[in-house]
Amino acid sequence: xxSHNESILREPLITGNDITYAKITNDxxxxxxxxxxxxxxxxxxxxxxxACLWVFAVSWTFWYGIGSWGLNKTVGWAWDITGFVxxxxxxxxxxxxxxxxxxxxQNWRNSINRSAEAMTIFAVICAATYIVAHMxxxxxxxxxxxxxxxxxxxxxNFNSPLIWDVFAISTYFSVSLVFWYTxxxxxxxxxxxxxxxxxxxIYSVLSFGWTGSVKTWQRFETVSLILAxxxxxxxxxxxxxxxxxxxTSLEPGWHTTIFPPYFVAGAIFSGFAMVQTLxxxxxxxLGLENYITMFHIESMNKIILLxxxxxxxxxxxxxxxxxYSGGEYEQYTFLxxxxxxxxxxxxxxxxxxxxxxxxxxxxxxRTNIPISWVLSIxxxxxxxFERFVIIVTSLHRDFIPxxxxxxxxxxxxxxxxxxxxxxxxxLFLLFIRVFPSIAMAEVKLLLKSSSEQAKxxxxxxxxxxxxxxxxxxxxxxxxxxxxxxxxEKI
Amino acid sequence: MSNTKFILGLFDDPDLMMHGIDKLQxxxxxxxxxYTPMPIHGIDDKLGIKPSRLGYAAFMFGCxxxxxxxxxxxxxxxxxWPIDIGGKPAFAAPxxxxxxxEWTVLFTAFGMTATFFFATHLFPGRAPRVMDFRATDxxxxxxxxxxxxxxxxxxxxxxxxxxxxxIKHNDRKYVSYE
Numbered sequence: 001x002x003s004h005n006e007s008i009l010r011e012p013l014i015t016g017n018d019i020t021y022a023k024i025t026n027d028x029x030x031x032x033x034x035x036x037x038x039x040x041x042x043x044x045x046x047x048x049x050x051a052c053l054w055v056f057a058v059s060w061t062f063w064y065g066i067g068s069w070g071l072n073k074t075v076g077w078a079w080d081i082t083g084f085v086x087x088x089x090x091x092x093x094x095x096x097x098x099x100x101x102x103x104x105x106q107n108w109r110n111s112i113n114r115s116a117e118a119m120t121i122f123a124v125i126c127a128a129t130y131i132v133a134h135m136x137x138x139x140x141x142x143x144x145x146x147x148x149x150x151x152x153x154x155x156x157n158f159n160s161p162l163i164w165d166v167f168a169i170s171t172y173f174s175v176s177l178v179f180w181y182t183x184x185x186x187x188x189x190x191x192x193x194x195x196x197x198x199x200x201x202i203y204s205v206l207s208f209g210w211t212g213s214v215k216t217w218q219r220f221e222t223v224s225l226i227l228a229x230x231x232x233x234x235x236x237x238x239x240x241x242x243x244x245x246x247x248t249s250l251e252p253g254w255h256t257t258i259f260p261p262y263f264v265a266g267a268i269f270s271g272f273a274m275v276q277t278l279x280x281x282x283x284x285x286l287g288l289e290n291y292i293t294m295f296h297i298e299s300m301n302k303i304i305l306l307x308x309x310x311x312x313x314x315x316x317x318x319x320x321x322x323x324y325s326g327g328e329y330e331q332y333t334f335l336x337x338x339x340x341x342x343x344x345x346x347x348x349x350x351x352x353x354x355x356x357x358x359x360x361x362x363x364x365x366r367t368n369i370p371i372s373w374v375l376s377i378x379x380x381x382x383x384x385f386e387r388f389v390i391i392v393t394s395l396h397r398d399f400i401p402x403x404x405x406x407x408x409x410x411x412x413x414x415x416x417x418x419x420x421x422x423x424x425x426x427l428f429l430l431f432i433r434v435f436p437s438i439a440m441a442e443v444k445l446l447l448k449s450s451s452e453q454a455k456x457x458x459x460x461x462x463x464x465x466x467x468x469x470x471x472x473x474x475x476x477x478x479x480x481x482x483x484x485x486x487x488e489k490i
Numbered sequence: 491m492s493n494t495k496f497i498l499g500l501f502d503d504p505d506l507m508m509h510g511i512d513k514l515q516x517x518x519x520x521x522x523x524x525y526t527p528m529p530i531h532g533i534d535d536k537l538g539i540k541p542s543r544l545g546y547a548a549f550m551f552g553c554x555x556x557x558x559x560x561x562x563x564x565x566x567x568x569x570x571w572p573i574d575i576g577g578k579p580a581f582a583a584p585x586x587x588x589x590x591x592e593w594t595v596l597f598t599a600f601g602m603t604a605t606f607f608f609a610t611h612l613f614p615g616r617a618p619r620v621m622d623f624r625a626t627d628x629x630x631x632x633x634x635x636x637x638x639x640x641x642x643x644x645x646x647x648x649x650x651x652x653x654x655x656x657i658k659h660n661d662r663k664y665v666s667y668e
Contacts (some may be wrong), residue, residue, distance in 0.1 A: 021628035155566035171592040209616030217529040222542040317638035
């Protein structure tokens with residue numbers, strides 16, 4: 001059934017008084033059906049300038065080769081793979097929200113899954129461009145695929161984690177795209193049925209002729225559930241395999257068995273931080289405070305706290321095992337993170353990821369929007385430094401001290417990285433312009449059971465345990481989109 | 491005899507619409523289809539729509555994907571060009587697992603979604619067969635084939651009693667065609 005009375009103890013997922021199905025459609029489609037605002041144009045201009053910088057820097061790399069980066073024979077991987085792992089990690093939150101939270105029946109995912117999934121896709125695009133760019137000669141990418149060739153055929157080596165990565169990233173990208181687009185169909189049909197002329201034709205093609213009949217909905221739900229079921233192990237496998245790029249080597253600092261779970265937790269951690277960074281702005285700029293509520297923000301902060309603490313435990317385990325192993329190279333590598341020339345990168349990593357997120361234990365911090373936003377940026381920075389420390393700090397002390405070196409990024413390194421952020425934001429801004437940024441059909445499902453107005457009706461009807469009602473009113477005080485004065489009477 | 495082809499009962503509330511379905515069925519009026527802006531659980535049972543078999547398709551596609559890549563890797567690394575890596579066996583099954591897993595997922599996702607699109611006639615550019623434009627927005631629409639279901643006034647009254655906010659007698663089946 002569409003509606004039943006949800007426990008009053010649960011906080012509302014949709015706030016506001018006069019929310020109807022039509023209002024949800026109008027609110028969500030407002031940015032799609034109207035000309036963009038000034039804020040959008042400013043953001044888009046800056047982002048697309050970044051994207052242009054990316055095009056220039058990557059073209060420069062292809063023209064002059066990888067020599068234009070700051071790599072040397074000791075540090076042969078640096079900002080490129082740091083950026084790659086960072087972006088793939090950011091992508092993981094989208095799948096976590098859309099797949100794992102669906103399996104756990106977490107209804108609060110309904111209003112954030114669409115934009116988080118879009119973010120996944122754009123982040124994986126950024127990651128994939130790093131892979132192609134770091135080859136220097138992009139046409140060499142074809143040799144990562146097992147095509148018959150004139151050398152024998154000499155096949156790709158399926159014992160190599162790098163080949164597993166090719167399969168994992170390409171599968172992850174395409175499956176995420178299918179999941180996202182299938183979920184978009186009903187909402188694209190909504191745009192189509194409200195539009196006229198050319199817009200209608202375009203959205204008609206995009207919506208595949210969706211009508212919302214009983215049978216399509218029933219099939220649609222089966223498809224969503226199974227896609228969620230297979231995306232869950234998929235997302236875990238992707239960062240597991242990314243971590244194996246390092247863990248299967250013999251490099252001290254990389255050769256650790258804790259890497260797969262540690263990387264997966266770190267990926268979800270950084271991904272949620274990026275979701276938080278984007279949604280706090282999106283909700284404000286697009287006026288979606290009633291759908292992305294304080295409950296959503298606090299829930300995401302709780303996940304950031306949990307995964308950040310898992311990452312913290314993984315860090316401590318790494319240090320302990322380095323000490324306990326008795327291997328002096330291993331011990332040196334971990335000591336070197338604090339006393340070596342890259343001590344500042346180590347401090348950024350441990351400080352931003354472990355110390356700063358512990359602030360989230362305080363409810364005042366979790367429910368404060370500016371602080372949450374700043375902390376989400378801090379986590380993004382910290383997770384970039386984590387990959388930098390793992391990659392560069394481990395490599396820069398070679399087994400032969402005469403090969404010891406430092407890594408100095410060139411302007412090309414920096415431009416590719418800043419540019420990739422530009423590409424990401426350009427794609428995201430285009431997305432909120434042409435597609436509904438909230439899954440309307442899924443949010444409409446919550447209106448009769450989990451909205452503030454439904455709960456208010458329950459309160460007004462009475463028949464509730466007064467302590468439960470008090471508990472509920474108390475929980476509303478943190479919301480920035482709830483009129484508390486209305487609750488004094490009931 | 492009127493030109494009415496379809497009678498549409500438009501509801502603004504999913505529970506009232508469910509009530510409407512019950513009411514029509516109690517009066518032995520066959521329902522052509524129901525269009526809703528969001529998935530409503532339980533209509534499929536009422537209308538006698540069988541549970542989806544897409545799960546079986548997904549499983550078969552998954553098996554196909556896993557078998558395909560495992561066979562290919564076996565052919566590449568064991569049969570066609572075994573590489574001596576420190577004397578280790580060419581058939582190193584554990585390192586075949588990642589690619590096998592990925593393609594199992596890949597084939598499941600693409601195969602199942604393609605089957606879904608095929609079975610429900612969804613593809614880019616398909617002319618949308620919309621009976622009422624608000625069915626994707628805020629109206630829960632019960633469609634009744636008017637042919638043979640007379641008198642139309644009785645149906646109208648039943649829908650009204652059930653709480654329909656609007657009842658339409660459409661001369662055309664689909665309003666989306668130009």
